[in-house]
Amino acid sequence: MLSDRTQTETRVPRYLELRDRLAQRNRGLRDKVMSLPEAMALVNDGDHVAIGGNTFSRTPFAACWELIRQKPKHLTISRSITSTEGDLFLAGGCVDKYMTSWFGQGIVWGLSRVLRHHVENNLVNYEEWSHMSLGMMYRAGAMGLPFMPTRVMMGSSIPDALQSRLETMTCPYSGDKVMLLPAINPNVALIHVQRCDRFGNAQYDGLPFMDNDLAMAADKVILTTEEIIDNDEIRSASEHTRIPFMTVDAVVEVPRGAAPHECAGHYEPFYSVMDAYAAKTRAEGIEGAAAFMEQAVYGPDDWNDFLHMMKMDTSNGGNA
């Protein structure tokens, strides 16, 4: 299938510029604790923001929610699989480009009306990549390499639909054709964890997702955490530390910071909240999403007010 659009050349950050941006950061062992609004103010218009967790698991939901309230513009958002937060970023008018492998609140809730509205009316540059591709692109970024050779996305229409042109090469050692996936080095990574210390040494339980690669790849990392623990506790179980402090720029203690999504060991998905949101957008489409934004994103005084409004402060989610 041939594109009737002209694809531009794919570009990745120049290596020395990437290193220079890293060199400018204060990477010492220092206290990085701040408030949620302070942390999200570190995101600039036009930034590429990569989101940790996956689907409705360990989503940095409070961080996304607060960022959307600050009404940023022209963001690129990437996440391996996108759930509820994707609708809110699009409905909030924050996004120029969305990179993901799958977009919908979850299989049981059907198609996202908000995604349909934005793609079918050409309101966003929507880039679909395979799940593994996004993982490899973050990993290349984490490794300080410009691309990752892989054996996926060939023979498919996926590369045709991208704004920039992907290249393949013949491997000089094996003669195999490989797809060269460009590294992602996001300006900001948002990651939610079960626990970390005030320096940003982070431990997470359950599914690890791509969060370690995100942290290593990004120019800036904002961590939200169910609880801030003492550095001595980190040092007494350092084999459980997944994100090193030097990659982290902000630490925010946000209990239930993944709600309405799940956080292993703390709470299950708040299905009643997700059901209600899906029902509203199914019935009212983009208008339903806009009404939800007014009520539940822009309306509350702060994150705890939102938790209370959604009755997520007094239960542990799961089946009602």
Add this chain to the structure above:
Amino acid sequence: MKTRSQTKTPAYTTTELLSVMCARAMSDGQIIFAGVGVPLLGATVAQQMHAPSLTILFEGGIIGPFIRPGRLPSSTNEMRTAEKANMLLSPTDVLSLLQRGYVDIGFIGGAQIDKFANVNSSYIGPYHAPKIRLPGTGGGNDIASLSDTIIIMPHTRQRFVEKVDFITSPGYCDGGTSRADSGLIAGGVKSVITDLCTFECNAPGNVLSVTALNPGVSRQDVLDNMGFEPEFSDDLAENAPPTEEELGILRRLDPDKIYIGK
């Protein structure tokens, strides 16, 4: 419109039938890559019937879970899919197991399939001006690119089309050797399981060919529900209906009938 020549009400739902056919395609000792829904239901039936050492991988990063009855997950990337797993990896690493060659069969679904078993789960209509934007590949493209694949698909005329609007997960591309020529030198579609029949693709043409009909289904039923005319195998078989034992396992697994239907 779907028609069937059978007259009596079937004693099982479409999802139950697909899940049982899926289970029978799995062998003991295999490592399979599954999505939630039919492949997971099928894998759990297989584990309790003929394949106790079947290992399930999920793209969320999960190796070898055993799903708890009544707590079926709604995503391959949530903690319910991790029940009693041996190991939790990143998606990047578990998908790398596909690329390394550890997976015997990967299971995928989709919105459309064409005669070369290419699957579309991205766009209905042209991608630059789509009628419907669908959820997308997830790990589907990775599975289809890197492993032997079985496709599970409800059998309707809208889904079985001459040419898919968009190849999300490549089958045999334009047929013949075009899959390998594109760079996909391993894997490929082994079969397509529907509620009416089973298809296979065979070299040199690599087009869909009906190899077995489901109970009570005629050739004409298949033709009436396709947007193109498939080949039929010379030794066309008939799949045995789901047994009470198979159905019993499914119904204990999903007591609220969220996935298997009523």
